[in-house]
Amino acid sequence: MTQPTRAPVDAATSPWPALWAMVIGFFMILVDNTIVSVATPAIIEDLQTDYNSGIWVTSAYLLAYAVPLLVTGRLGDRFGPKRVYLVGLAIFTLASLWCGLTDSIGGLIAARVVQGVGASLITPQTMSVITRTFPAAKRGSAMALWGATAGVATLVGPILGGVLVDAAGWEWIFFVNVPVGIVGFVLAMRLVPTLETHAHSFDWLGVALSAAGMFLLVCGIQEGERYDWGTIAGPVSVPLLIGVGVLVLGLFVVWQSRVRTEPLVPLGLFRDRNFSVGNLGIAMVSLAITAMSLPFMFYAQGARGWSPTEAALFMAPMAVVLLALSPVVGKLSDRVHPRILTLVGFGTAAVAMRWLGSLVDPTTPGWQLLLPMALFGVSNAFLWAPLSATATRNLPLASAGAGAGVYNTTRQVAAALGSAAVAALIGARLSANGLDGDAAAFQSAGGAAMPAQVADAFSRAMSEAFWLPTIAFVVGLVVVLFFERPRHQGAPPATAASARATAEPATPPAA
Template sequence: MSLTEVAEKIPERRWWALGAVCLGLFMALLDVTIVNVALPAISSDLQTNFSGLEWIVNAYTLVFAVVLVPASRLGDIFGRKTLFMLGIAVFTIGSLLCGLSGGIAMLNMSRGIQGLGASAMMPLSLAIISATFSGKQRGIAIGVWGGVSGLATGIGPVIGGLLVKHIGWQSIFYLNIPVGIVAISLSLWAIKQSKDESAARNIDLFGFIAFTVFMFCLIYGLIQVNQEGNDWTSPHVWQLLGLSLLALVVFIAGELRIKHPMVDPRLFRIPSFTGSAIAAFCLSAGMYALLFNLTIYLQGFLGLDAMESGVRLIAFTAMALLFGPLAGALMGKIGSKRLIVASMVLLTIGVYSMTHLSHHNAPSEWVVLLPGFIIAGIGSGLINPPISNLAVEAVPVQRVGMASGMNSVARQMGSAFGIALFGAILSSRYNSLVTDRVQSLQDNQLTGSAREQVIQAIESAGPMAGSNGLAGIEYEAIFHNDPLLDTYRQIARASFVDGTIDIIRIASVILAVGTVLCLVLIRKNSSIPS
């Protein structure tokens, strides 16, 4: 027997394996929230527009969502340790490339590489824990895993703010390199190889390709609404959305015929499972995606720096971290359905309360968001455990792995969809409000031909520039020291705020609809044993 085989039999090594798994999980989740506070700095440095910023987030979430289930299947077939370590390596390389990026195209491509690595790290981390621990120790290990999830999400904005303010936005990606090296080394030493010997060795390439086309065309089509020359009536936009719908229909029809599908649509015949997927989607689309726009408001409109913005987001993330551990106890007492519905109600109320954004751009005005951050943070903390629990307990045992993966995919789909949808609506509303307000200026202030030029100039600048009142010498050059420049700046700011209020209302509607659907679909007996 080799030294390695002897070492693998030492029980204590399993806790080191848990540490390795948690390091990988920490990296993957930290990059979800840490990037948000760096977006304005990236925009300024790389000179990108609003849709470019959307892709920084969506390139990660899109690849994550598409590859997550196939990566989990590959781990079952070829070894979870192998795929988990490969995921960490790919994620670390992607992080290095993100930091080295000199342009938005390279950064977005590198974010996609990060998403590819994370798609293996996330599902396999829990699978490795299940294969390594049993009995009460498994419950403890999963509790630690959940705590690390909350910690990574909670401290992401703060760490990101510190690094961006004192070092630079590239440092949020470079941070992953030493962590990744330690995680790979620890995984190699501590994690025992495991696989599912009964798993079918075929990979559903049809499902993978069809789902990729569906997601990409949907998100790309929504983001194209932000581009100059496009709007909701553009044929190019509707062609992409139509192709997305067609790909979805083909995907569902094909998966129903395949013997070993990537995703089995029949699972959605189970009402409670469908309810859990809807809750996961609406949570990400209505709340987590909104953090992207709220960060632009905090830094662009209110003028807070990355550190100050991150500190203020603690009001949300800290509540999620504090109330997360309570969810397990509450599930046993009141059941998953009541806890999910109650959490969705809190999220709806919390998000809607954020519609009272002030048009004053003093930094202290952020406090109007505080009640919403607290209420929504509590709802976020309470809802995550029952969603995951319900997704697996509602389906047959042989479909538990697929159900867990599909639930994670629903989360990533919600985030990507929400960011793209809110960006499209914000750009559309911003342009509409700018046009109305410039048109309302009196003729003695602005002639007809000049009016159209001003509208085009402000709209071309986009919501990002509008949030900070067209600050910068480039806009002074565009308007040639026009005496009405301050008026244009006020119009741009007001249009950004009003557009942001509109998307917050839409986010609350998404959450409210999700609440009703969960109430109707989830069965009352969906609870864990007391």
Template sequence: MEEPDPRRWRLLGLLAVAQFMLILDVTVVAIALPHIETDLGLRRETLTWVVSAYTLMFGGLMLLGGRAADLFGSRRVVLTGLIVFTLASLATGLANGPELLLGGRVAQGIGAALLSPAALSVVTKTFDGEERNKALGIWSAMGGGGSAIGVLLGGLLTAGPGWQWVFYVNVPIGLVVFAVLWRMLPVDLPATRDGRIDVPGALLVTAGTGTAIYALINAGDRGWLSLATLGTLAGAVVLYGVFAWVQRTVRSPLMDLRILTRRPVAAGTFLILVATALMIAIFFLGSFYLQHFQQYGALRTGLLFLPVAIAAIIGAQVAGRLVGHVGARLVALVGFLIAAVGMAVPAIWDGAIAIVTGTTVGTIGIGAAFVAASTTTFAQIDYREAGLASGLLSTFHEFGASLGVAVVSSVAAASLSGTVSTGFTRGFTFAAITAAVAAALAVVVVPAFKSSTGAVHAH
């Protein structure tokens, strides 16, 4: 039997740092958004796209990244994605208007979409058995912690050298990680040489989701049941339908849609979609509440999210240890119930203490739900499908982020641009109800099995 590479844990650490950067970049802008809004004169809708443009491209092209890892080898795709993300971060920091800002965010998303599933594929191939449980516990903690720590780091950088540094900080880290990974990543053979990259499929699924997000962002102003909102959502459904048709007819589809008919995969993707939407929603609401309504500075706001960062890591680590013993269904149920209780706190009580306490408690549950999502998705995945499944799970993660910020931006529209707190109350109430409904659905959709071999967590 071949001895495992003794450097495998160091390699995991480097890949986790790279992944940490990608997930951090979803939330690191949360604290900086009010400052970007002032400096560049952005409207609420445009400001929402600063988050959604990145997560949309990240999610929309994730399957393409997973497929590319299978076709060209994980090493090439990891390094390509990392350098694209790093250079795009530099361009975004240099932005002096909405065009370059959003263009840079799009490019960051493209780099992230290549890097993330390829890096995750390396992890799944490097570890096995109980070691994989431990490795993916670290991966989960870095990903879940990245979302929360992004808000803290965003506050420190925005209050210090300026909001541009929430993007500039990626440059030196990215270059160092690239140089080390260039030497450490093993040269791997492609998982398959039969096939092509389905670019039309990737563009269609991205366009469909982008159209849906556009409708949700503007629903707060146009009305949720207005002709414009419903018509735009119908357009998104049509684009998804065309995507499904293309996947059934092209020679080398982006994905085999039949994978979504497997109960574990469908359940896992549902769990991660909801968990990420809730995570991003409460960060978005909390940041604007503390800065716009309470008039706290960026540094104070960032520091108040420190317990939230710790909570995300604790939730993922505890769930990673328990999921093999009690099963993903129970972890998901308890995780979403904890999230619902946490988000009910700022929905019922007003004030900074309620915001911080509620988001801290809620994030423990969301971190656990992330682990339940990954263990469920990968419970019955074949080795040859690792790249596709990694990309699929990560796709729903980023789509969840895009949809979460789009919906709460509309639900809380009045409070984001004004001085009333009713929009924030509605936003947290909506999030708490969503978490409670997800807990109930988890009992129905998540299979009742225990994983002893480990599973992959997208973020």
């Protein structure tokens, strides 16, 4: 049974106001992915805690954000994306107030967990509303806005965090969310349509398996470098967490293929080649962007002695170019084969990373670093919108939330993997260049510039770390060769028939 009503998409009812309203909340939660990293030293000092506890302020949020995404995407299908979005935005906004008012590290970590849960409720609903209100032939421009928001938010976080911490104190990186959240809530209440819901049964065993598997996997990846990929406590080790997480997720996939009612993740979605390729593509993008940010920030603040805000401003050309090109690429992605657009994106990204890595040297003039960053903005514009639009074009409306949950889960887990992988690589390259590769060496990459002889070796290690995002983008280049022409662009008959079959429910509806 369905409930009323899906808002028609016609000249009188444009879906754009609803999307703009939801982008406010989406932007806010993505900024919180990175904004706290700049404020961590101030939080540690003010709350009189240690480095590991301070890191958990970020880790707790990312865990609580990533783990429930498969479930929260499905909740949007069941109860309506508007309702779930509003609940998530309310939780996130109130938790932000709690974060700013707390006076203990334990209270702050708890508040960040609640913040992460609110963020996980919000994210899939933004993609789901795009899928369900924009026609497939016009979805590219909408996904361009979604992708530009995601891309720019990762850059705004460090800049905004530095400014707020310097001007008002770390509490204000959380307080600033409150008025923004209130405005976003009111606009969403007024502008987002109440879409039809679908009477899904809820796969509780699937919920338990996915949550447990995701928690173990993401926690293991996030904490691996801190514990040198060894023992955490007693018999518990990082490899054990990751291994058990992979095993549980394997059991989850098996269960999804055999559940008799309705699976949490309809595996039939993956019969659409473009959905599968789009997920692999966004994984490479998310992994690579995370993997390039850390060595650049270490180089900028350690070898060059720039402040966090100054270092973050070097990424501004990427944001400017991304914002300028996203509307253009969004329109192109409705008409041009996604393989062409994403090949441009991954190709220029690989070139930009190798170029930037070659410039990571203590003597490089600052203006030269801006050039590969601007090229990387071109890359992002040709990746975020085409990947997200192509992955979701053929999603059946009843499973739009589930598909969005899978896509965003892929993105978040890949980001955690990229962070862990580049941290391990940085440690190895520091040791190879005659420097200490432990966490203390990472912490030294901030404040005053290093002595010249240390800065040379340190910069060389950071330059070598740029091979990881370069390789990830090359892998993405190969992956997107498998994109098919979307149906609305005139796919060959066999491809169109296959896509129509994918759009059918993978299992019969629950009784």
